[in-house]
Amino acid sequence: MSAGTPSVEIPRHGRRSEELWGEMDAARESDVAWHSGRVAALVYLPGDDVAQVAREAYLRFFSENGLSARAFPSLARFEDEVVRMTATLLHGDEHVVGNITSGGTESIVLGLKIARDKARVDQPQIAQPQMVVPETAHPAFNKGAHLLGIEVVRVPVGTDFRVRAADIEAAMTENTILVAGSAPNYPYGMVDPIPEMAALAAERGISFHVDACIGGFFLPFLERLGNQVIPFDFRVPGVTTISADLHKYGFAARGASTILCRNDEIGQYRITTFTDWPAGTYSTPTMAGSRPGGAIASAWAVMQYLGEDGYTRLTEQAMDATRRLIDGVTEIPGFEIYGEPDTSVLAFGSPDYDMAAVATEMERRGWFVHIQRYPAGIHLMLSPGHAPFIDDYLADLREAVALVARGEGTSDGREAVYG
Ligand SMILES: *Cc1c(COP(=O)(O)O)cnc(C)c1O
Secondary structure, eight states: OTOOOOOOOOOEEEEEHOOOOOHHHHHHSOOGGGGOOSSSSSOOOOOOHHHHHEEEEEETTTOOOOTTTTTTTHHEEEEEHHHHHHHHHHHHHHOEEEEESSSHHHHHHHHHHHHHHHHHHHOOOOOOOOOEEEEOOOTHHHHHHHHHOOOEEOOOTTTOOOOHHHHHHHHOOOOEEEEEEEESOOTTTTOOHHHHHHHHHHTOOOOEEEEEEEEEEEEHHOOOOOOOOOOOOOTTTTTHHHHEETTTTTTSSSSOEEEEESHHHHHGGGGGEEEEOTTEEEEESOOOOBBBHHHHHHHHHHHOOOOOOOHHHHHHHHHHHHHHHHHHEEEEETTTTTSSSSSSEEEOOOOOOOOHHHHHHHHTOBBBOOTTTTEEEEEEEGGGGGGHHHHHHHHHHHHHHHHHHOOOOOOOOOOOOOO
């Protein structure tokens, strides 16, 4: 709620539930039509059968709380198995430890906390810890760094939109406690040079976090499909922690990601324990206290339902949709894809056009557009379920571009604001 809005109170008398459903459905009428592929981000489309499994599992464990393994050993088992399955997928061994978190942001904040607390022990001489990340790293790194008192240095990418390990090295100081890279990054969908970057961290004995929020449940299957993938997981020496989102390409219900630590020596720093409480000792391995049983159950069920072949098939569908989109975009004179995206995440645009006007015309045609700030363009994160809508999207894009070329398309002046 923003300041100045009239006050709203709990109704004096309770209302009938049927009345609420009507009002809530009416409220969602102006929401983006995600089920018709009108937004390429925020909602992931694995197909109705998968979504149904995710929903059913969530509702089955709707009331249970992941805070207590003693009360709900079922959830403890699901969480443990999700962590183990993810660790194996990302080539970790039996020493890997981790947890399910509420999302990529929490997983990243935990990665940062681990690095900070480990450095307090290993490098006690550092008064002001600092971390080095590419400029493409997710804003969650700055959110976490702010909370934890870590300084962030963001290193610019080259003209090919790739960060150079040499530039990362040049930004490192004696106060650097953590280096991080993305697999892939959000803005351009490209995997950072993780092996070279992690080697820099390993040489100095400091932490290295891989943000595989997007790629954790995508890149391994892309590799199975025979594609060359830059090594980004526990196969890479020096990688200490990895975040991988279950609620993105893991296709689980929202509110689920993983934080994985190479071993318990590293993983111990994710745990917070408070012993001086009248109610007793309180210890949690994540930021959250109470945790939704539904999100944990949903992640386990979807992984079991899809299996490796299911994920591989969905990855193939998402990449087919992406290739068709890339072909269609690059056929429009003057248009290009920014960089060489490794997955189904990409940005495109053209220096010859007012991209804000193109974006506005696309929105007028019912598409929810994320404007890319640099270079000016449009950002997309495609799901397998976008495949049927690619032709419509391209037809509207060609029309929008033609309109702007004739000076008839207009911008509503919007800027690149995420969300
Ligand atoms: C989505 C995303 C995050 C943050 O995840 P949330 O689940 O939105 O908190 C972090 N890194 C990358 C690369 C992402 O795409």
